[in-house]
Amino acid sequence: MDFLYKNIYYIGAFGLIFIGLYMVAAKKNLIKIIIGLGFIDTGINLFLIMIGYIKNGTAPIFTKAGIDSAQMVDPVPQALVLTAIVINVAILALALGLAIKLYEHYKTLDVSKIRGLKW
Amino acid sequence: MRKTISFILLVILLIGIYYAIAQVHYGENKMEVSKHYINEGLKENGVTNIVTSVVLNYRGFDTLGEITILFIGAIGLGLVLFGFETKRKDIMPASLILATGCRFLFPLILLLGIYIFVHGHLTPGGGFQGGAVIASGFLLSYIGCSKKRISEKGINILESLGGTIFILIGLLGLLFSGYYLSNFLPKGTINTLISGGIIPLLYIVIGLKVGVELAGIIYKLME
Numbered sequence: 001m002d003f004l005y006k007n008i009y010y011i012g013a014f015g016l017i018f019i020g021l022y023m024v025a026a027k028k029n030l031i032k033i034i035i036g037l038g039f040i041d042t043g044i045n046l047f048l049i050m051i052g053y054i055k056n057g058t059a060p061i062f063t064k065a066g067i068d069s070a071q072m073v074d075p076v077p078q079a080l081v082l083t084a085i086v087i088n089v090a091i092l093a094l095a096l097g098l099a100i101k102l103y104e105h106y107k108t109l110d111v112s113k114i115r116g117l118k119w
Numbered sequence: 120m121r122k123t124i125s126f127i128l129l130v131i132l133l134i135g136i137y138y139a140i141a142q143v144h145y146g147e148n149k150m151e152v153s154k155h156y157i158n159e160g161l162k163e164n165g166v167t168n169i170v171t172s173v174v175l176n177y178r179g180f181d182t183l184g185e186i187t188i189l190f191i192g193a194i195g196l197g198l199v200l201f202g203f204e205t206k207r208k209d210i211m212p213a214s215l216i217l218a219t220g221c222r223f224l225f226p227l228i229l230l231l232g233i234y235i236f237v238h239g240h241l242t243p244g245g246g247f248q249g250g251a252v253i254a255s256g257f258l259l260s261y262i263g264c265s266k267k268r269i270s271e272k273g274i275n276i277l278e279s280l281g282g283t284i285f286i287l288i289g290l291l292g293l294l295f296s297g298y299y300l301s302n303f304l305p306k307g308t309i310n311t312l313i314s315g316g317i318i319p320l321l322y323i324v325i326g327l328k329v330g331v332e333l334a335g336i337i338y339k340l341m342e
Contacts, residue, residue: 006144006145007145009145010140010145014133014136018129018132018133021125021129021132022125022126022129025121025124025125025128025129026121026122026125026126050145051143052153053145054147054148055147059243060157060168060169060170061167061168061169061170061242061243062161062167062169062309062310063167063242069157069158072157072169074150074153075153075156075157075160075169075170075172075173076150076152076153076156076173078170078173079170079173079174079178082170082174082245082247082248083174083181083182083185083247085247085251086185086189086247086250086251086329086333087185087188087189087192089251089333089336090188090189090192090193090196090332090333090336091192093192093193093196093336093339093340094192094195094196094199096340097195097196097199097200097339097340098199100199100200101199101200
């Protein structure tokens, strides 16, 4: 129980990443693979935010004078995740666009039926 | 077969990651560099939101790279979907509730997005989040009142203008104080709207660019 309490965020983040990796590796439908990419992104964002957290931390914003700066969480991962979320949207959109084109060309979304993508 | 192989690979990866981060405990000390950002950031930039100060000043060059990635993503989508024709079925007109709600909410959502990125250096939020809010407003207007939309030309002009202004502000920093994207404007009073030198300007530019770019992506995918 103690192990779970201490590591719940690690488990959650890597759970999401591994669900995504499994979807990318094992699924055959292209849309499901793209959803898997979304899972990986979410998991990585959660992991980065969690790495920067400190116990009883507050947001790194000086909303009024005299806030204890020792309790502020790490701002660097937050800055990374901030941009990563938007980039994630662009990447998923690009992937969906490619999937649309593949469907137009091969009339199927099944990866194993698309020539050149077999494994 | 495929599933077992991927499962075995994932288990190996999991064991490797476990040994890699077993020593990193949850919720303990920060990095040295973040301590510097937190303790000195307010003095050095005059911006109360430390995340903003990291995004646009200490790592402004990274941010330039990131909006470039976004730009390339949008361009790539346009390239991939160029000349793509859907056999368009007749679109059902939006219901009365959706149409009215769209007309009512669209300007409010735009206003909220603009508020978020104008106040990005004081409160939580900033250009990327405000841009995403603005794009959600365009999504609503696409669904609700599908007659009205901004032209593709307008999207392209705003997008390129945003990127150019960002780079120009960086070059002005190079001109005035010797390195790219340096904070050359006066810092102003801390915790007021006009403070923090170039940071609010950069966030306004980023907000416009991200909002318009995401709206363009939405339009391209919907067409």
